[in-house]
Amino acid sequence: MSSPLIDLVQKQYLRPQTPEFRVGDTVDVHCRIAEGEKERIQIFNGVVIARGGCGIDESFTVRRIVNNEGVERKLLVHSPNVVNVKVKRCGKVRRAKLFYLRDRVGKARKLRELRTHQKKTTQPELAAAPA
Amino acid sequence: MTPGILGKKIGMTRVIGERGVMQTVTVVKAGPCVVLQVKAKETDGYDAVQLGFDDVKPHRSTVPMIGHAAKASTGPKRYIREFRLAEPADVSRGDVLTIDQFADGKVKFVDVVGRTKGKGFAGVMKRHGFGGMEASHGVERKHRSAGSICGAAPGATGRGIKKGKRMAGHMGNVRRTACSLKVVGTDSDNGLILIQGSIPGPNGGLVVVRSSKKKG
Numbered sequence: 001m002s003s004p005l006i007d008l009v010q011k012q013y014l015r016p017q018t019p020e021f022r023v024g025d026t027v028d029v030h031c032r033i034a035e036g037e038k039e040r041i042q043i044f045n046g047v048v049i050a051r052g053g054c055g056i057d058e059s060f061t062v063r064r065i066v067n068n069e070g071v072e073r074k075l076l077v078h079s080p081n082v083v084n085v086k087v088k089r090c091g092k093v094r095r096a097k098l099f100y101l102r103d104r105v106g107k108a109r110k111l112r113e114l115r116t117h118q119k120k121t122t123q124p125e126l127a128a129a130p131a
Numbered sequence: 132m133t134p135g136i137l138g139k140k141i142g143m144t145r146v147i148g149e150r151g152v153m154q155t156v157t158v159v160k161a162g163p164c165v166v167l168q169v170k171a172k173e174t175d176g177y178d179a180v181q182l183g184f185d186d187v188k189p190h191r192s193t194v195p196m197i198g199h200a201a202k203a204s205t206g207p208k209r210y211i212r213e214f215r216l217a218e219p220a221d222v223s224r225g226d227v228l229t230i231d232q233f234a235d236g237k238v239k240f241v242d243v244v245g246r247t248k249g250k251g252f253a254g255v256m257k258r259h260g261f262g263g264m265e266a267s268h269g270v271e272r273k274h275r276s277a278g279s280i281c282g283a284a285p286g287a288t289g290r291g292i293k294k295g296k297r298m299a300g301h302m303g304n305v306r307r308t309a310c311s312l313k314v315v316g317t318d319s320d321n322g323l324i325l326i327q328g329s330i331p332g333p334n335g336g337l338v339v340v341r342s343s344k345k346k347g
């Protein structure tokens with residue numbers, strides 16, 4: 001729907017290649033955290049429960065349990081603060097949004113692992129997005 | 132230098148700013164504008180430049196307009212606007228203005244003039260942000276109305292409805308200026324300016340972009 005000129009503007013902010021992962025995957029998201037002048041990488045581990053948007057607005061939601069409390073982070077695929085997304089395990093899922101996991105408690109929130117899907121042991125380091 | 136340039140609002144998007152923070156921007160395709168006429172104090176009583184923007188097919192224009200544009204050796208234009216100048220113009224008829232005057236951080240803040248989207252006859256809640264009336268407690272068929280507008284009838288103890296009392300009426304479709312908007316970036320190849328935040332008017336609408344009067 002957006003105009004070709006808008007796409008043109010967006011294009012220069014997009015990553016050349018995006019990390020490859022699917023809904024249901026357990027991933028390590030390498031986030032860049034700025035603390036004053038310093039920067040460090042923090043790893044946020046969790047299950048991808050949703051993906052959405054397109055272009056510069058493309059996003060994904062990662063859910064994990066911290067101290068028995070559900071924590072979700074919605075991240076932008078093209079954000080330079082998302083350094084890398086590494087797939088740890090591939091879950092077997094039948095829908096695009098796994099919001100039902102929010103209501104699951106204990107063992108029920110586990111996803112069955114997808115065995116047929118060959119897990120990538122080595123993933124290339126992503127080139128940093130132009131910022 | 133002319134104070135402004137004509138352009139078209141393309142639409143809104145986001146770009147990645149400093150430290151990966153997203154910035155909301157409006158994309159404006161500005162120029163190229165042709166100087167159709169230069170007015171001088173001696174001949175016209177005031178100094179000004181007249182800019183034309185956006186080509187239109189000759190058969191959709193009129194013969195006088197085609198002739199006027201031909202004096203600047205160009206085709207007829209869809210939009211023609213005049214910019215008043217304090218001193219005699221440093222451009223001449225037929226010159227083409229692009230966004231170069233805004234490029235490379237030369238201008239940090241701009242004012243954008245546009246015509247807002249028409250909203251038709253709007254009620255007070257939409258037009259003036261009134262709170263409306265209660266959903267219950269005996270309110271019937273008056274949930275979006277303004278309430279009382281005057282204390283007492285004119286001629287009695289009261290003095291009637293105050294002048295300028297905010298009421299329902301026509302909203303939008305007026306000229307508005309969004310002031311002191313930050314220029315996020317420019318793209319000279321495509322004539323695009325990225326302006327932080329929103330600007331008046333629909334996508335595709337005519338806007339005037341000028342360097343900010345209040346903020347340098």
